[in-house]
Amino acid sequence: MEVHEAHGETTVVVDTPRLVDAALHLRDELGFNFLSDVAATDYLGWGAKGVSGYIGTARGRDLNEPATQGHQRLPRQKPHRFSVSYHLLGMRAGAPRVRLQAWVEDGEHVPSLVGVWPTADWHEREAFDLMGIRFDGHPNERRILMDDDWEGHPLRKDYPIGGEPVRFSGEE
């Protein structure tokens, strides 16, 4: 477990097995009783050179290719590419905020915090739908934004934008 502090914000990084204990400690002993957000972030290609920039490939931009979201080439897979951040707020004078963060691999399961803060229900469903992070113990783990039978997780960095090729009137 580590504690970072940057830009006036405190981040507590824990391992996924101890996530529920850390959450209960933060809620009960330290009084962070309000979960304001659950953010799942994909760090694939983060900081690597030549990865972001022109949205397309050297051959042009085909919306259904994987490398069309700012990657010049498909970045190499990295361990622990996802971070799940729980943004907590203490509802008292001073309104202290803290971020509880866990780093997970692709396919690794995260214990669900629905028992600690019930509002995590829909936030974790969104993280599952758009990033593919599975939550153990979630009462209702199914897609929330995409269609129920959608394949893939759209907000991952290697998911294409999709869409149709545009035809212009007047071109042959």
Next chain:
Amino acid sequence: MAIEDGKKLRDHGLQSERLLWPTKGPGVFEQEVAAMEQAVGLTTLEKAVAWAQSKSMWPDTFGLACCAIEMMSIVSSRYDIARFGMEAFRSSPRQADLLIVSGRVVHKMAAPLRQVYDQMLEPKWVIAMGACASSGGMFNNYTTLQGVDKIVAVDVHVPGCPPRPEALMEGIVRLHEKVMAGIPPAYEIRGVAS
């Protein structure tokens, strides 16, 4: 300028582009409508029915996104859709004649859109308002239906992002002209299920 001194704009009637370009003859749309009118040859009774249909075509409340704001503003007193008898936006599709699809349609919303369209009674017309309803607009991605005419039969596409209230009213007026000329609703022309 063709606007004469002393005469107000409203004295010229609703003739926006013809006012500013006095040498402009009838455009393609007007020529087609005139040709259709001659070809169809409506009887007096059909003309009366078409007149009644166009003079009180109640829209359905199908505002999805930003275009809905412009659709709401045509009910306001400045643009006043009530002078066309259309201020009665019906929430129930059973009581509505016109479906103004105003806003982007995602794939998840496509099923309810089709359901509402199916629940409307014939004759029914559809206006695809704005760029997103006509073609997907600026959202060419995995979520958005690229044009609502993939699932319903559209009579009039109104371009704009969002179209100004006057632009939407131009689309509505053109739809009225189509109805008065005897052109059947789009589902009959395209031979699709309605």
